[in-house]
Amino acid sequence: MNEIRLIIADDHELFRNGLKELLKKYDDVHVVTCVADGVAFFEALDNEKNIDIVLLDIGMPHMDGFEVLNKIKALNASIKPIIISMHDDGNYIAKCAKSGAYGYLLKNTDQEELIKVIRIVSQGKKYFSPSISEKMINFMSVQSVSKDILSNKETEVLGLISEGLTTKEIAAKLFVSSRTIETHRANILKKLEVKNTAELIKKATQMNLI
Amino acid sequence: MNEIRLIIADDHELFRNGLKELLKKYDDVHVVTCVADGVAFFEALDNEKNIDIVLLDIGMPHMDGFEVLNKIKALNASIKPIIISMHDDGNYIAKCAKSGAYGYLLKNTDQEELIKVIRIVSQGKKYFSPSISEKMINFMSVQSVSKDILSNKETEVLGLISEGLTTKEIAAKLFVSSRTIETHRANILKKLEVKNTAELIKKATQMNLI
DNA sequence: AATAGTATCCGTATAAATACGGATATTATG
DNA sequence: CATAATATCCGTATTTATACGGATACTATT
Numbered sequence: 001m002n003e004i005r006l007i008i009a010d011d012h013e014l015f016r017n018g019l020k021e022l023l024k025k026y027d028d029v030h031v032v033t034c035v036a037d038g039v040a041f042f043e044a045l046d047n048e049k050n051i052d053i054v055l056l057d058i059g060m061p062h063m064d065g066f067e068v069l070n071k072i073k074a075l076n077a078s079i080k081p082i083i084i085s086m087h088d089d090g091n092y093i094a095k096c097a098k099s100g101a102y103g104y105l106l107k108n109t110d111q112e113e114l115i116k117v118i119r120i121v122s123q124g125k126k127y128f129s130p131s132i133s134e135k136m137i138n139f140m141s142v143q144s145v146s147k148d149i150l151s152n153k154e155t156e157v158l159g160l161i162s163e164g165l166t167t168k169e170i171a172a173k174l175f176v177s178s179r180t181i182e183t184h185r186a187n188i189l190k191k192l193e194v195k196n197t198a199e200l201i202k203k204a205t206q207m208n209l210i
Numbered sequence: 211m212n213e214i215r216l217i218i219a220d221d222h223e224l225f226r227n228g229l230k231e232l233l234k235k236y237d238d239v240h241v242v243t244c245v246a247d248g249v250a251f252f253e254a255l256d257n258e259k260n261i262d263i264v265l266l267d268i269g270m271p272h273m274d275g276f277e278v279l280n281k282i283k284a285l286n287a288s289i290k291p292i293i294i295s296m297h298d299d300g301n302y303i304a305k306c307a308k309s310g311a312y313g314y315l316l317k318n319t320d321q322e323e324l325i326k327v328i329r330i331v332s333q334g335k336k337y338f339s340p341s342i343s344e345k346m347i348n349f350m351s352v353q354s355v356s357k358d359i360l361s362n363k364e365t366e367v368l369g370l371i372s373e374g375l376t377t378k379e380i381a382a383k384l385f386v387s388s389r390t391i392e393t394h395r396a397n398i399l400k401k402l403e404v405k406n407t408a409e410l411i412k413k414a415t416q417m418n419l420i
Numbered sequence: 421a422a423t424a425g426t427a428t429c430c431g432t433a434t435a436a437a438t439a440c441g442g443a444t445a446t447t448a449t450g
Numbered sequence: 451c452a453t454a455a456t457a458t459c460c461g462t463a464t465t466t467a468t469a470c471g472g473a474t475a476c477t478a479t480t
Contacts, residue, residue, distance in 0.1 A: 070418075073351075098418055100351045126347055133343035137336055141283075141310045151456060164409030166436065180458055186438070187456095196466085197437075199374030201411035202420070208308050210412070361426060376466065390428055396468075397426095406436085407467075 004122045005050055008034040009041045009068065010057035010084065015107070019055065026115055038063025042071070051079050052122050053102075058085045058092065069099035080121050084109075090139020093132055102126045149191050155209070157184045162201055162210040214332045215260055218244040219251045219278070220267035220294065225317070229265065236325055247272040252281070261289050262332050263312075268295045268302065279309035290331050294319075300349020303342055312336045359401050365419070367394045372411055372420045 006023075008031060010016045020031045032048050035041045037060045045051065054072075058065035069081055082103035083096045093104050102121040105114060113129070120127045128136070150158065160170045167185065171178040192207075194200045204210045216233075218241060220226045230241045242258050245251045247270045255261065264282075268275035279291055292313035293306050303314055312331040315324060323339070330337045338346070360368065370380045377395065381388040402417075404410045414420045 094350070097347045097350045126344060126351075128343060128347055130340060130343070133338060133340070133347070134336060137307045137338055137343070140304070140307045141336075153457065161408050162412050164405055164412075166406070168436080176457085177459060179460060182437080183458080189438080195374055195438085196376070197406075197408045198371050198411050201408050202372050202374075202415065205412065205415045363427065378466085386427085387429060389430060392467080393428080399468085405468085 002028070002122075004029045004052050004118060005032050005048075006030070006053040006055060006118070007032055007041065007044060007048070007051055007079075008055045009036075009038070009060065009065075010034075010055070011036045011060045012057075015057075022111060023115075029115070029118060037061050038065070038068040038071075041068060045077070045079070053118060054079055054081050055084050055118075056081045056101075058083060058087070058096075066095060066099060069096060069101060073100040080124070082117060082121055088132070088135050090135045090137075093128070093136040094139055097128065097136065104128050104132050106132075150188060150209070154184055154188050154191070157181060158188055158200075158204060159210055161185070161197065162204065212238070212332075214239045214262050214328060215242050215258075216240070216263040216265060216328070217242055217251065217254055217258070217261055217289075218265045219246075219248070219270065219275075220244075220265070221246045221270045222267075225267075232321060233325075239325070239328060246270070248274060248278040248281075251278060255287070255289070263328060264289055264291050265294050265328075266291045266311075268293060268297070268306075276305060276309060279306060279311060283310040290334070292327060292331055298342070298345050300345045300347075303338070303346040304349055307338065307346065314338050314342050316342075360398060360419070364394055364398050364401070367391060368398055368410075368414060369420055371395070371407065372414065 006029065008016050008019055010019070013036070016034045016036070020034055023029045023031050032051060033044050035044050039062045041054065041056075041063075054068075056065045056068055060068075063071075065083060065085075069083075072079060072081055080102040081100065082105065083101045084105050084107060085092060085096075086107050088106055096104055103117045103126065105117060117127050117129075156174070157170060160173065165173070167181045168178050171181045174181070189195065189200060192200060192203050194203050201210070216239065218226050218229055220229070223246070226244045226246070230244055233239050233241050242261060243254050245254050249272050251264065251266075264278075266275045266278055270278075275293060275295075279293075282289060282291055290312040291310065292315065293311045294315050294317060295302060295306075296317050298316055306314055313327045313336065315327060327337050327339075366384070367380060370383065375383070377391045378388050381391045384391070399405065399410060402410060402413050404413050411420070
């Protein structure tokens with residue numbers, strides 16, 4: 001029988017300890033240690049090896065869950081993070097998915113769900129429950145209103161800008177004068193209510209325009 | 211009994227007609243019309259009113275599924291698109307979710323799943339099956355390797371750049387000389403292997419850095 | 421103690437972007 | 451048909467960004 005070794009990272013002592021007690025019931029799960037923030041978590045990770053899973057709270061002091069996720073990802077560590085959050089914002093969920101979370105649970109999840117996700121994730125599979133996925137998908141589509149504020153040409157120019165082409169290069173590519181592209185640029189900035197290229201690309205990305 | 215009125219948009223005649231036949235079995239579903247591409251779809255939409263759902267193929271000539279999705283979204287139409295695709299790339303799935311799809315089915319889905327999704331979506335709810343969601347989530351986290359290539363200061367500067375601040379403004383904000391920020395900028399461009407701000411912001415977004 | 425990485429600063433120069441203001445031909449749209 | 455939006459073009463001026471090359475002080479790590 002392979003024991004699942006996990007760490008609990010949550011700044012609420014009661015929750016942390018409760019969770020630990022609760023997991024004692026399951027023979028295949030061993031809570032190696034509990035920590036109260038991201039910094040302590042990485043210290044613990046240095047001492048303990050062969051950790052399979054971390055149950056990770058998002059809202060922690062010092063180094064929050066997002067930072068921990070990103071750092072784990074950067075470290076290329078084999079530990080698989082499961083987020084335990086109070087919030088079911090699609091925003092949060094999508095961020096966690098992007099940052100490499102293997103699961104996302106709400107704090108009011110029932111035990112069956114919790115142990116189920118732990119077991120699935122311990123095998124290296126990701127699991128986001130249908131209701132969580134739904135929240136995320138809804139969020140993803142919320143953004144972006146109108147692709148229509150930009151004209152076709154403007155959209156085309158925006159695409160080329162985002163690829164790093166300069167005004168001159170774009171002009172050459174589209175067989176028009178640089179002044180034309182400059183005008184397009186100016187109009188795009190105006191329409192998206194931004195003041196320079198950096199902000200433009202950021203906003204366009206958010207709006208799903210490129 | 212509320213009849214579900216739907217349009218089928220797919221460039222493969224056999225598939226289109228087969229689907230239509232198949233849906234005849236269900237009394238609550240009425241296939242209003244079938245079209246072969248996006249342009250024809252919008253023409254049909256002009257003539258027929260009260261369409262609830264469109265079963266939408268991604269790979270169509272003239273105007274493909276993505277474009278149709280985006281246009282529907284822009285129109286703010288009440289019609290709810292369900293994607294029927296041959297591909298289960300997380301990439302495609304995520305794009306569709308972003309573009310407002312209400313469902314995503316593979317072409318080898320079984321009938322039960324199809325009619326189930328149609329009925330769920332007809333009530334205004336989105337439905338992406340667990341296996342489809344999983345593909346998408348896996349894709350989302352694939353990107354981004356190292357937050358570590360940038361130093362702390364560089365990351366900070368990058369964040370401010372992405373908010374549209376100029377070099378001078380950033381310098382003032384961080385109480386250093388403009389030349390320092392210029393150097394940071396140059397180093398960031400070098401590290402991310404891009405040649406200007408536009409490309410920088412795009413790449414940073416993809417890498418989940420901002 | 422030495423090395424590597426980071427943060428800070430400087431000069432010179434060119435290229436590119438942004439801010440004004442104005443104009444015409446074509447295409448949609450009411 | 452008239453109006454509005456679009457794509458195209460132009461000038462002038464200023465501000466920013468990018469490309470070179472070089473330097474010092476601090477920190478952390480070997």
